Amino acid sequence: AYKEKLYGKKYVWFIIGWYPDNWYKVKDDRHNCTVEQLEEALEGHFTTEAIILHQEPSMTEVGM
16 A cells, blocks of 8 residues: 555545554565655554344443
């Protein structure tokens, strides 16, 4: 995304939430971006997370 200039005010990235904290700061030979480039490309991203549901039929605060 960084090298293709697919980041900035006109872009929003959605990242799946199973990555560990600071995953982009870990050396990875599968990409050749610096930590600084990744931080710039990730600025303003959204991370999704799984919702953990329980089996009890209780109502939530919003009535769901």
